[in-house]
Amino acid sequence: MKLHLSAPQSNLIESKIQITGSKSETNRLLLLQALFKNLKIENLSNSDDAQVMRNGLGISNGTVDVHHAGTAMRFLTSFFASQKGKEVVLTGSDRMKERPISVLVNALKDLGAEISYVENEGFPPIKISGKKLSKNKVSLPANISSQYISSLLLTAPSLENGLVLNLVGKITSVPYIKMTLGLLDEVGVKTKFEGNxxxxxxxxxxxxxxxxxxxxxxxxxxxxxxAALSDLGSEIELSSYKKNSLQGDSVLTEIYRHYGVETTFGNNGITLKKVANPNLEILNLELSNAPDIAQTIAVTSFGLGLGCHLKGLHTLPIKETDRLAAMKTELEKVGASVTITNESLSLEPSVDILENKVIETYNDHRMAMAFAPLALKTGLYIKDAGVVSKSYPDFWKDMRLIGLKGKEA
Structure with a gap:
């Protein structure tokens, strides 16, 4: 499905939106629920990834296909490896077969797991023969995707002697690690995070x-x-959010002050209000703790004619697509000047936004959703718009509630 997006009748936005549960929290809790049957979960994410995770946890033998769901691939690898009697082949999409898994597999093998590669060494699909793991000490590089680390931590309570995980080097994505530990604490698992x-x-x-x-x-x-791209006075209410969130992306409340957006916490939610014109200074951010919002920030900056320099993005090239390369290509289509390295993106301030360009999404939900707000400034096409179902199936419905016009092309 290709959508043509255009601006609402007025850029003075007033709307209320109900957003379902976090995909990150949902997939962690689903794994813990598989280990501890007494747990009940409310406000689960309705995303494709959460459904893939739920389906995978219900399989004991045979092939488990996670499609594009990287979180499910990593979490299920540790889960199946530590569950005695389970025999599975864990596979996914063509892109998933290009995403490395060896760091996690090697760590699990060090703990005594039985895992082999079905096609290419170091990549899915992998064959797993679950067994009781009694070893409890392992090391991982600290600058890798936090999903590898969380995968081991979530499975750790089911290991015979728990887990002592040593992280080597500078730790990135700390909020995601703390989210995992916070959820383990909530279900009564004792944890300790000290140094590395x-x-x-x-x-x-x-x-x-x-x-x-x-x-x-x-x-x-x-x-x-x-909100940042809308007129002064615009207000959007979102539920359900907590001031003391476990999610690293909650740093949005601070970052978007730069764009004139104020966040107010209320009764089980937040209100976003455009209260000022954006700061014209180039925004410099280190996003290793919240890389998933880099695409959104880059598009916001471009839509406002502002520059930004975003670094700490070394995990983006191994996501659903190489997000740094994809962002450079698609931003330049609409008139941006972008420079990337293997861990950063720099956007020059600009004035002109080119109209009605086709944005490729590369099987990446965040490409579609990050570019959608640009419709407040120019008409554009989003190719394969249905890819949003991976994390946010109601996205286009909620865009209509905001007033954004979307017509199937």
């Missing part, structure tokens, strides 16, 4: 408990972008 070492105790059972998933801050980023 994380300890997780073994635990065989948990008390019955209801856990409520907070709404997704990554999803909120697109509404921050809309």
């Amino acid at each position: 070492q994380i300890k997780v105790d073994a635990k065989k059972s948990a008390k019955e408990k209801i856990l409520i998933v907070e709404s997704d801050w990554s999803a909120a980023s697109y509404f921050y972008s809309i």
Whole structure:
């Protein structure tokens, strides 16, 4: 499906949006629920990734296809490896077969896991024969995707002797690690994060408990972008969000002040209000703790004619697509001047925005959603718009509630 997007009748936006649970929290809690049957979860994400995770956890033998879901691939690798009697081949899309898994596989093998590669060494698909893992000490590079680290931490309570995980080097994506540990703490698992070492105790059972998933801050980023690109006085209410969020992307509340957007926390939600014109200074950000919002920030800056320099993005080339290369290509289509390295993106201030260009999405949900707010400034096409279902199936419906016009082309 290709959508043509155009601006609402008025760029003075007033809207209320209900956003479902965080994909990141949902997939972590689904794995913990598989380990501790007494847990109940409310406000689950309705994303494709969450459904893939749920389906995968329900399989004991055979092939498990995670499609494009990187989180599910990594979390399920540790889960199946540590569950005695489970025999699976874990596979995914063509792009998934290009995304490295060897760091996690090697760590699990060090713990005694039985895993082999079906096609290419170091990449999915992988064959896993689940067994009881009694070793409890392992090391990982600290600057890798936090999903590898969280995968081990989430499975750790089911290991016979728990886990002592040593992280080598400078740790990135700390908020995602802390999210995982926070959720483990919520279900009664004892954890300790000190320096570069994380300890997780073994635990065989948990008390019955209801856990409520907070709404997704990554999803909120697109509404921050809309608020920034809208007229002064625009207000958007979003639910359900917490001031003391476990999600690293909650840093949006600070970042978008640069664009004149103020965040107010209220009754189980937030209100975004455009209260000032944006700061004209080039925005310099280190985003290693929140790389998923880099695309949104870059598009916001471009839409406002501002420059930005975003670094700490070394995990983006191994996402659903090479997000740095994709952003450079698509931003330049609409008139931007962009420079990238293997871990940064720099955008020059600009004036002209080219109209009605076709934005490729590269099987990447965040490409579609990051560019959508630009429709407040110019008409554009979003190719393969349905890709948003990976994390946010209601995205286009909610864009219509905002007033954005979308017509199938």
